[in-house]
Amino acid sequence: MTKIRCKTSKEIGGMGHSMKRKEDARFIQGKGNYVDDVKLPGMLYMDIVRSPYAYAKIKNINSEEALKVPGVVAVVTGRDLEKYNLHWMPTLMSDTQMVLPTDTVMYQAQEVAAVIATSRYAARDGKEAVMVDYEPMKPVIDAHKSLDADAPILRPDKEGKTDNHIWHWEAGDKEATDKVFNEADVVVKQDMYIPRIHVASIETCGCVANYNKVDNHLTMYMTTQAPHAIRTVIALVAGHVGLTEEKIRVISPDIGGGFGGKVPVYPGYVIAIAVSFLTGAPIKWIEDRTENLQADSFARDYHINVEMAGTKDGKIQATRFKVLADHGYTDASANPSKFPTGLFSIGTGSYDYNNAFMEADAVYTNKPPGGVAYRCSFRVTEAVHAIERITDRFAMEVGKDPAQLRMENFIKKEDFPWKSPTGWEYDSGDYHAGLKLAMDTVGYDDLRKEQLEKRAKGEWMGIGISTFTEIVGAGPSKDFDILGIKMFDSAEIRVHPTGKAIARFGTKSQGQGHETTYAQIVAEELGIPAEHIQVEEGDTDTAPYGLGTYASRSTPTAGAAAAMAARKLREKAKKIAAYLLEVSEEDLEWEPGKFFVKGAPEKVKTIQEIVFASYTNHPPGMEAGFEATHYYDPPNLTFPSGAYICVVDIDPETADIKVRRFVAIDDCGHIINPMIVQGQVHGGLTQGIAPAMYEELIYDEDGNILNGTLMDYLVPTAVESPNWETGHTITPSPHHPIGAKGVGESPTVGAPPAIANAIVDAVSHLGIKHLDIPITPFKLFKKLKEVGAIS
Amino acid sequence: MIPANFDYSAPSTLDEALSLLQEHGDEAKILAGGHSLIPMMKLRFASPAHLIDINNIPDLSSIKEEGDSFHLGAMTRESDVEHSEALTGAFPIFADVTKLIADPQVRNMGTIGGNLAHGDAANDHPAVMMALNASVEITGPEGTRTVGIDEFFFGFYMTAVQPNEILTGISIPKQRGKVGSAYHKAERKVGDYATAGVAVQIATDADGKCTYAGIGLTNVNAVPMRAKRSEEALVGSDLSDELIAQAAMMASEDCNPSADLRGDEEYKRHLVKVITKRMIHKAIQRAK
Amino acid sequence: MTMKKITVKLNGAEHSAEVEPRLLLVHLIRENLNATGTHIGCDTSNCGACTILLNGKSVKSCTVLAVQADGKEITTVEGLATAEGLHPLQEGFKENHGLHCGFCTPGMMLRAVELLENNPNPTEEEIRWGISGNLCRCTGYNNIVKAIQYAGAKIRGDELPSTEPEFV
Ligand SMILES: Cc1cc2nc3c(=O)[nH]c(=O)nc-3n(C[C@H](O)[C@H](O)[C@H](O)COP(=O)(O)OP(=O)(O)OC[C@H]3O[C@@H](n4cnc5c(N)ncnc54)[C@H](O)[C@@H]3O)c2cc1C
Ligand code: FES
Numbered sequence A: 001m002t003k004i005r006c007k008t009s010k011e012i013g014g015m016g017h018s019m020k021r022k023e024d025a026r027f028i029q030g031k032g033n034y035v036d037d038v039k040l041p042g043m044l045y046m047d048i049v050r051s052p053y054a055y056a057k058i059k060n061i062n063s064e065e066a067l068k069v070p071g072v073v074a075v076v077t078g079r080d081l082e083k084y085n086l087h088w089m090p091t092l093m094s095d096t097q098m099v100l101p102t103d104t105v106m107y108q109a110q111e112v113a114a115v116i117a118t119s120r121y122a123a124r125d126g127k128e129a130v131m132v133d134y135e136p137m138k139p140v141i142d143a144h145k146s147l148d149a150d151a152p153i154l155r156p157d158k159e160g161k162t163d164n165h166i167w168h169w170e171a172g173d174k175e176a177t178d179k180v181f182n183e184a185d186v187v188v189k190q191d192m193y194i195p196r197i198h199v200a201s202i203e204t205c206g207c208v209a210n211y212n213k214v215d216n217h218l219t220m221y222m223t224t225q226a227p228h229a230i231r232t233v234i235a236l237v238a239g240h241v242g243l244t245e246e247k248i249r250v251i252s253p254d255i256g257g258g259f260g261g262k263v264p265v266y267p268g269y270v271i272a273i274a275v276s277f278l279t280g281a282p283i284k285w286i287e288d289r290t291e292n293l294q295a296d297s298f299a300r301d302y303h304i305n306v307e308m309a310g311t312k313d314g315k316i317q318a319t320r321f322k323v324l325a326d327h328g329y330t331d332a333s334a335n336p337s338k339f340p341t342g343l344f345s346i347g348t349g350s351y352d353y354n355n356a357f358m359e360a361d362a363v364y365t366n367k368p369p370g371g372v373a374y375r376c377s378f379r380v381t382e383a384v385h386a387i388e389r390i391t392d393r394f395a396m397e398v399g400k401d402p403a404q405l406r407m408e409n410f411i412k413k414e415d416f417p418w419k420s421p422t423g424w425e426y427d428s429g430d431y432h433a434g435l436k437l438a439m440d441t442v443g444y445d446d447l448r449k450e451q452l453e454k455r456a457k458g459e460w461m462g463i464g465i466s467t468f469t470e471i472v473g474a475g476p477s478k479d480f481d482i483l484g485i486k487m488f489d490s491a492e493i494r495v496h497p498t499g500k501a502i503a504r505f506g507t508k509s510q511g512q513g514h515e516t517t518y519a520q521i522v523a524e525e526l527g528i529p530a531e532h533i534q535v536e537e538g539d540t541d542t543a544p545y546g547l548g549t550y551a552s553r554s555t556p557t558a559g560a561a562a563a564m565a566a567r568k569l570r571e572k573a574k575k576i577a578a579y580l581l582e583v584s585e586e587d588l589e590w591e592p593g594k595f596f597v598k599g600a601p602e603k604v605k606t607i608q609e610i611v612f613a614s615y616t617n618h619p620p621g622m623e624a625g626f627e628a629t630h631y632y633d634p635p636n637l638t639f640p641s642g643a644y645i646c647v648v649d650i651d652p653e654t655a656d657i658k659v660r661r662f663v664a665i666d667d668c669g670h671i672i673n674p675m676i677v678q679g680q681v682h683g684g685l686t687q688g689i690a691p692a693m694y695e696e697l698i699y700d701e702d703g704n705i706l707n708g709t710l711m712d713y714l715v716p717t718a719v720e721s722p723n724w725e726t727g728h729t730i731t732p733s734p735h736h737p738i739g740a741k742g743v744g745e746s747p748t749v750g751a752p753p754a755i756a757n758a759i760v761d762a763v764s765h766l767g768i769k770h771l772d773i774p775i776t777p778f779k780l781f782k783k784l785k786e787v788g789a790i791s
Numbered sequence B: 001m002i003p004a005n006f007d008y009s010a011p012s013t014l015d016e017a018l019s020l021l022q023e024h025g026d027e028a029k030i031l032a033g034g035h036s037l038i039p040m041m042k043l044r045f046a047s048p049a050h051l052i053d054i055n056n057i058p059d060l061s062s063i064k065e066e067g068d069s070f071h072l073g074a075m076t077r078e079s080d081v082e083h084s085e086a087l088t089g090a091f092p093i094f095a096d097v098t099k100l101i102a103d104p105q106v107r108n109m110g111t112i113g114g115n116l117a118h119g120d121a122a123n124d125h126p127a128v129m130m131a132l133n134a135s136v137e138i139t140g141p142e143g144t145r146t147v148g149i150d151e152f153f154f155g156f157y158m159t160a161v162q163p164n165e166i167l168t169g170i171s172i173p174k175q176r177g178k179v180g181s182a183y184h185k186a187e188r189k190v191g192d193y194a195t196a197g198v199a200v201q202i203a204t205d206a207d208g209k210c211t212y213a214g215i216g217l218t219n220v221n222a223v224p225m226r227a228k229r230s231e232e233a234l235v236g237s238d239l240s241d242e243l244i245a246q247a248a249m250m251a252s253e254d255c256n257p258s259a260d261l262r263g264d265e266e267y268k269r270h271l272v273k274v275i276t277k278r279m280i281h282k283a284i285q286r287a288k
Numbered sequence C: 001m002t003m004k005k006i007t008v009k010l011n012g013a014e015h016s017a018e019v020e021p022r023l024l025l026v027h028l029i030r031e032n033l034n035a036t037g038t039h040i041g042c043d044t045s046n047c048g049a050c051t052i053l054l055n056g057k058s059v060k061s062c063t064v065l066a067v068q069a070d071g072k073e074i075t076t077v078e079g080l081a082t083a084e085g086l087h088p089l090q091e092g093f094k095e096n097h098g099l100h101c102g103f104c105t106p107g108m109m110l111r112a113v114e115l116l117e118n119n120p121n122p123t124e125e126e127i128r129w130g131i132s133g134n135l136c137r138c139t140g141y142n143n144i145v146k147a148i149q150y151a152g153a154k155i156r157g158d159e160l161p162s163t164e165p166e167f168v
């Protein structure tokens, strides 16, 4: 492990200190303020009638009985919204989505009508009483059949649409890659499916829309990871009825986990706004878990064919990826606009080779729309799974230990910055060091010995590796925007006369601990104790504009903005110090928290004295006060990496799988708060074991979801989740102001292939080469049966 | 997550509860631990017009050793069972099964009577009670009757308890000789209902000959089922490994699992085979 | 439907309310009594975010009717701290980074109160099984286990374990 060095004292609490979190005080005392805790006078409650069918014509919606239910105030349908042209909305990918349908439902659990009542209970009763007459149609559920000639055209609303194809995307050099493949000694191929999963944050989505008729002003409390972007979207949707952007205030209160699921705009939010606009009453809408799992925020759902070409002694030469992406009824991803497959093209991995070609096609089906970037920089999880699985397949094919094969193919530390075959410039990394540390920690060689001994006795254990390269911090404005808005992020620091500060950001924590880590960044740069820096996010009226928190972008963007804004202030501080000490700026030296005269350390001004002077005695000609804002536009993305090793034991009689150990070595550059980084890794790893072994949203051929509750959608508990062993190497990002890279998603991205590789490794001697995730005992049993390894 | 409306009474005597049942007939439901009933009501899979809460009736919750049997009051909570050293000492199967039922909070509410009265083959106690050859006490307007566990389950959510009756207790006989018991279920994650579960109690005489074998199966049949053929194969035998394997095979042949998200028929039969074998061995090992 | 009058003691203070029999205890606590520290994370009794103590036993308040709590004592997260300061579990969660978003935390802590009462010095395994009715999507549970171990030590009066993160 690389030792973390701190430049500041514990009292200042800058980078590298495991400072305890400032936000915890309210959470442990029940004083968090989540959206369902918001209660306004005269508030009405909304419940939503949802479609039982995946694809059906709506023949009639009868609200008569519902309106008789005591407490029910109104029933709103698509026809009602149509009068105001509010029945459609744009998705973040410039596709379109119904708010409420006027004639056709496109997926099971789609919103059909909204019931407004004076209480939650009455709204629920009203929902029961709304009668909808449907004429079911045969849906398109299997993405592979979506482009069949006889498939119904699902989006006739889109002009000129004659099939269910959404877009085609390519990266890399096809011709050169094909040539390498044609001439290669060894080619391995694998079809794999990265299943549709759900973020399942423990808090569902919800909002309180409060439109004030008198002021023509909307305050929207909502579970959003990107409040500013949402405000802009609302203005785009509702500007024509007078809700222009300055009349909208989005407040994202405490959020009970987001993970990408709280980036999109869901119909429920828009209906709540519309109803509040029409009634003048505050409208609260809080989804049930079942609604949340069935209608919102799915992720993944990529069918991937991946191939690797190489030499027979194990040198990787080229890769090819072909993807079929199932977006459900509309492309409601939250990708940067120019990247329909997100950053999938990172899929060439951590290996040194020059040829790759990737292509993807996206299709519509009668499933809920998506897919969101679930703890993932936009499709990186899918890409990493593919490359790490195929690398193991390749190692198996050429008869090499997967660790050794990786060591031999890694990009070398001295070769950074490194240009990937799909055009990325990896900023820095030391992959050999990471894998070596992971192997030493887990005792790799001994485990391999133990495995052989066990096999001889008929016992099965497996060791799986994943050595991934991540790509985060979207992103540089030349390439990255959402709906045209560039993906910078922002910080505003305001230091009060007594030297205490408030800092505001365009991002929004959902548990990542921004109130602590951002304070630490500012503390690092200014020497003001982190304890005295209050961090605020999530209120569009007060925070500077930013694109929000997802895709591990907060540290790379807003974290950088914090450092840059603080540096502006330090420049100002230097000028003030020079003035106060009556020396020139060049004669001053900085040490966290103070400027002193070179060679005369007794001539010193603390940052607190300097700030005070900025309000009381600022140099002539200088602006008073001590404030700075920075909008940080990153020059490049950052490329964190990791080396994960998983050890599993398998019961040869029942096919039960137990994760015995899991070692995760991450490299996210300089670490702001080791405790928080480790916490992020722990959490992400559990979200990695989840799709690897437990979670998948399953539909039958009629489009009925078969496991749309937490009874059957198997979120791991503390029993399934092993004791995670974590560590780090530190390779700073050369272009980031504080050398940090972002870590939140690495574990979720890196863990599934390590686990899948371990399970396949355990049974590889039986002739098993691949298993799609989630690898359940049932799935493994069927495979073992197929190869005759279980009686 | 909001149930439909209903009326509610919480009688403080059994007689009162019975007359309320009489009065409301089919419209009424007993509320015991509520951890099968309330979830169903929240999803509006059940909407009884009247709930009769029997939590306030004293004496329904108890664990008593009475000569050669144990008596459990219907309202005994899973957590009471879990923490009763007398019971888990005599029947370690209760420690096995309670640990695998849902989670600690659910076990603080769920009752053993409710677990049986719910009449769901996915619940774990039915198989356990079969292995232990329990009998169920049912009290109605005419008094209390006792029903053997084999006559208790009728169909999906259907038991011997009539709409005007209340399950009041469970009696578990102590077998003679060296007795051991064990339960295990395969589950997709902790707290899940069984993919397949097997409850076993074995008694042997001084010569090691099997004098009693009880084997109940969870969630592999429309109604809770006893692996009769397997039991018969074991009783009177010397419990050789070979015979145990045969008995396990019989259980897997005789059950009727249906395919669902937990697995297909083949997988579930396979699990029944493996778990039956393991639980018989474990019960024998534990016998004292 | 006939309304029912009930009286409960929430964190030591007595409250009476006139409620529909179907009112869930969690809604009584959150909406009628305005103690919003107790959360709702599911509709199938699986997540444990709503866990409270009812007469000292941890239960999922989304699966108990408010009328069932009549005459009983309820403890929620708001009732954990005392005049002397934070409850050892609150301190344990804060010191050991046992929470991220905090949504599962109140339920997790209330469950742990009973766990430690029944078993003051639990093993890691016992803690994991003991909180298996509480889902956390953020922390990966490692630090929740640590937090509960810390609180156990504090309650027992043992030496407190280190709260520094451990790295390999
Ligand atoms: C998340 C979760 C997971 C679960 N997992 C499991 C599991 O793994 N294994 C398992 O076995 N169970 C499981 N359960 C069910 C739980 O054990 C229930 O508590 C049990 O099935 C029913 O007991 P109860 O006392 O709660 O009954 P209730 O829910 O009150 O009643 C259930 C039914 O039985 C009737 N009834 C109850 N008591 C009587 C009586 N004395 N006389 C007449 N009728 C009566 C009721 O009217 C109702 O129809 C789970 C429950 C939950 C919420
Ligand atoms: S809210 Fe999920 S268990 Fe109560």
Ligand code: FES
Pocket: A202, A256, A257, A511, C098, C099, C100, C101, C102, C103, C104, C105, C135, C136, C137, C138, C139
């Ligand atoms: S801290 Fe977010 S769910 Fe546990």
